[in-house]
Amino acid sequence: MNKLTLSAVAAGAGVTALGAFLAFGPCGPCEAPAEQSMTPVLYATTAAEDIFKVDPVHSSIVFRVKHNNVSYYWGRFNRMEGTFLIDPTTPSNSRIEVKVPTESVDTANEGRDRHLRSPDFFSAAEFPELAFKSKSFSSKGDNIYDVQGELTLHGQTKPVTVRVEDTGRGQGRRGEVAGFEATLTIKRSEFGMTHMLGGIGDDVRIIVSLQGGR
Amino acid sequence: MDPAVLRQLAIGALPPALGGLVVFGALLAADRPRSPTLGASLGKAPARPLGLLHCIAATGIFVSSFAVAFGGVRQPPQTAFDQLPYVALAALGVGIASMMTRWGHWLGAAAGAAVGLVALFLFKPALHEATFAETAPLVVLTCILVFGGVAGASQSCRACRAWIAALLLLIPAAGASAMLTLGHYSLKLGQGAGVLAAMLLGIALAATLWRKRSLGVGVGVIVAVLLGMVVVQGHLFAPTPRSLLYAVLTALGFILPCLVDFAPKAPRLGVFPSAGIRLLLAVLPVATGVAIAAATRTSEAS
Structure with a gap:
C-alpha cells in the first residue's frame, strides 16, 4: 500500500x-444516569412515617395544549408514583416528589398517543420519566402555596414555580389520607420539545391532583 | 394536511433539494464524461479530488439542511436525534476512506458498520447496562444491515451513472422516510430521512443534465450510514412490532439492485434496461415496506 x-x-x-x-x-x-431513589431526603424535623405515598388509583395528572391555535385538547398520564407532605404549620417541612412514566400518556387516540411517545415529543423510550421535585414552599394563605422546584422533562431539568392548593386531609380505610392540587404552565420549547410548534401550542398547562396515604 | 406539517415538510425538503441541485450540478459539470457503454470504464468513480468534494458536499448539505429543518445543531446534543450531524461527520470519514483505499468497498462497509455500532450505544446509553442476550441481536442486526446497505449503496455509485445512482439511493431514503412517518409515527425521524431523500432528488435532477458523469462512491457510503442510523433510531425510540422488518426492507433497497452486477449478461445490458432492472429491484422491497406501514397505521396522529 x-x-x-x-x-x-x-x-x-x-x-x-x-x-x-x-x-x-x-x-x-x-x-x-443513576437511578434516583424515590425516598426523599428527610428534613431534620420530619420522620419517614409523616410522608404520604401517592395513591395512583385516586390521583390524576392532566394537561392541555392548544391545537391549530384555536382550541385546547386534553391529555393525561395514567401512571405516577411519588411522595408528598404539606405541613401548614411549618411550610419548610413540606415537600413533593413525583415521577411519571412518559409512556403512560393518553389522549384517547391511539395514533396520537404513539406520536406523542415518539421522538417528536416525549421520546418515551429515550426519556422514560417526567419528574418534579420541590425545593421550597412559601405560603400564600388560604391553603395556597407557591412551590419552587425542579421539573425534569425530555431529559432537561429546569426550575419552575407551581401553585399548590392543599385540598384536605382525612381518614381513609387504610389510614390517614391527604391531597393537593397543583397547577403550572410550561413552555415545551424550553425543554427541547420544539416539534410542530406552529400547529401545536408551546404553552402546556399541567394540572396535578394527587391523593396520598400513610 | 395540517398547514404546520406542510410548512415543516417544506422547510425540511427545499434546502437539501436546492443544495443537491446547485452544488452537485456544479461538481458534475466540472467532471469528465464517462464512456457511454457499461462496464469497467463506466464503473469507475470520478477522479479522487472530485469524489472527495462529492463526499464533503453531501455531508455539508445534510448538516446545514438538518440545522435549518430542526433549528440548529445542538452542542452538546440533547437527544439521540441531535447526534445525527455528528454521525454525518463520522460517515464523511468513512466515505473518504472508502475512496482512498484499494479495498475501499469492503473497508467502507466494515467501517460503516463500526460507526453504526458505536452510534447505537451513543444513541441509547442504557444499552451499556443491558445484558449480552438483550443487546447481541440488536448489535448483530445493526452491523449486518449497515454493512449490507453501505456495500450496496457504494456498489450502485461504482457501477452506475450519477443519475441512476442518485435514484437508487433516493428510493430507500424516500421509502424509509415514509415508513418512519407512517409506521413509526415519527414525523421528525421521517423528516430526517426525508432530508437525505430531498438532497438525492436534487442530485438526481442535476445529474440528468450531465448524464454520463459518475457520483462519488463515498456519497453512497454517507447516505447508507446516515439512513441506517435514522432507521435504527426508529427501532430504538419509536418501536413498532414491524420495526425490524422496515429496517431489513430499507437495507434490501440498497442491496438488491447490485444483484444485476452478478448476472452473467449484465455487461451486455444497455444503460436503460440495466437502470430499469436496478430501479425495480430497489423499489420492490421499499414499496412493500411503505405499503405495510400504510396498511397497519391506526388512527390519525396529532
Whole structure:
C-alpha cells in the first residue's frame, strides 16, 4: 500500500477508535444516569412515617395544549408514583416528589398517543420519566402555596414555580389520607420539545391532583 | 394536511433539494464524461479530488439542511436525534476512506458498520447496562444491515451513472422516510430521512443534465450510514412490532439492485434496461415496506 492508502486507513482506524472510546469508554455523559431513589431526603424535623405515598388509583395528572391555535385538547398520564407532605404549620417541612412514566400518556387516540411517545415529543423510550421535585414552599394563605422546584422533562431539568392548593386531609380505610392540587404552565420549547410548534401550542398547562396515604 | 406539517415538510425538503441541485450540478459539470457503454470504464468513480468534494458536499448539505429543518445543531446534543450531524461527520470519514483505499468497498462497509455500532450505544446509553442476550441481536442486526446497505449503496455509485445512482439511493431514503412517518409515527425521524431523500432528488435532477458523469462512491457510503442510523433510531425510540422488518426492507433497497452486477449478461445490458432492472429491484422491497406501514397505521396522529 502506498503512503496515501496507509494514512487513510490510519485515519479511518483513528476515527473508529475515537468513536469506540466515546461509546464504550468511561466518559461521564455516556453512562446511564443513576437511578434516583424515590425516598426523599428527610428534613431534620420530619420522620419517614409523616410522608404520604401517592395513591395512583385516586390521583390524576392532566394537561392541555392548544391545537391549530384555536382550541385546547386534553391529555393525561395514567401512571405516577411519588411522595408528598404539606405541613401548614411549618411550610419548610413540606415537600413533593413525583415521577411519571412518559409512556403512560393518553389522549384517547391511539395514533396520537404513539406520536406523542415518539421522538417528536416525549421520546418515551429515550426519556422514560417526567419528574418534579420541590425545593421550597412559601405560603400564600388560604391553603395556597407557591412551590419552587425542579421539573425534569425530555431529559432537561429546569426550575419552575407551581401553585399548590392543599385540598384536605382525612381518614381513609387504610389510614390517614391527604391531597393537593397543583397547577403550572410550561413552555415545551424550553425543554427541547420544539416539534410542530406552529400547529401545536408551546404553552402546556399541567394540572396535578394527587391523593396520598400513610 | 395540517398547514404546520406542510410548512415543516417544506422547510425540511427545499434546502437539501436546492443544495443537491446547485452544488452537485456544479461538481458534475466540472467532471469528465464517462464512456457511454457499461462496464469497467463506466464503473469507475470520478477522479479522487472530485469524489472527495462529492463526499464533503453531501455531508455539508445534510448538516446545514438538518440545522435549518430542526433549528440548529445542538452542542452538546440533547437527544439521540441531535447526534445525527455528528454521525454525518463520522460517515464523511468513512466515505473518504472508502475512496482512498484499494479495498475501499469492503473497508467502507466494515467501517460503516463500526460507526453504526458505536452510534447505537451513543444513541441509547442504557444499552451499556443491558445484558449480552438483550443487546447481541440488536448489535448483530445493526452491523449486518449497515454493512449490507453501505456495500450496496457504494456498489450502485461504482457501477452506475450519477443519475441512476442518485435514484437508487433516493428510493430507500424516500421509502424509509415514509415508513418512519407512517409506521413509526415519527414525523421528525421521517423528516430526517426525508432530508437525505430531498438532497438525492436534487442530485438526481442535476445529474440528468450531465448524464454520463459518475457520483462519488463515498456519497453512497454517507447516505447508507446516515439512513441506517435514522432507521435504527426508529427501532430504538419509536418501536413498532414491524420495526425490524422496515429496517431489513430499507437495507434490501440498497442491496438488491447490485444483484444485476452478478448476472452473467449484465455487461451486455444497455444503460436503460440495466437502470430499469436496478430501479425495480430497489423499489420492490421499499414499496412493500411503505405499503405495510400504510396498511397497519391506526388512527390519525396529532
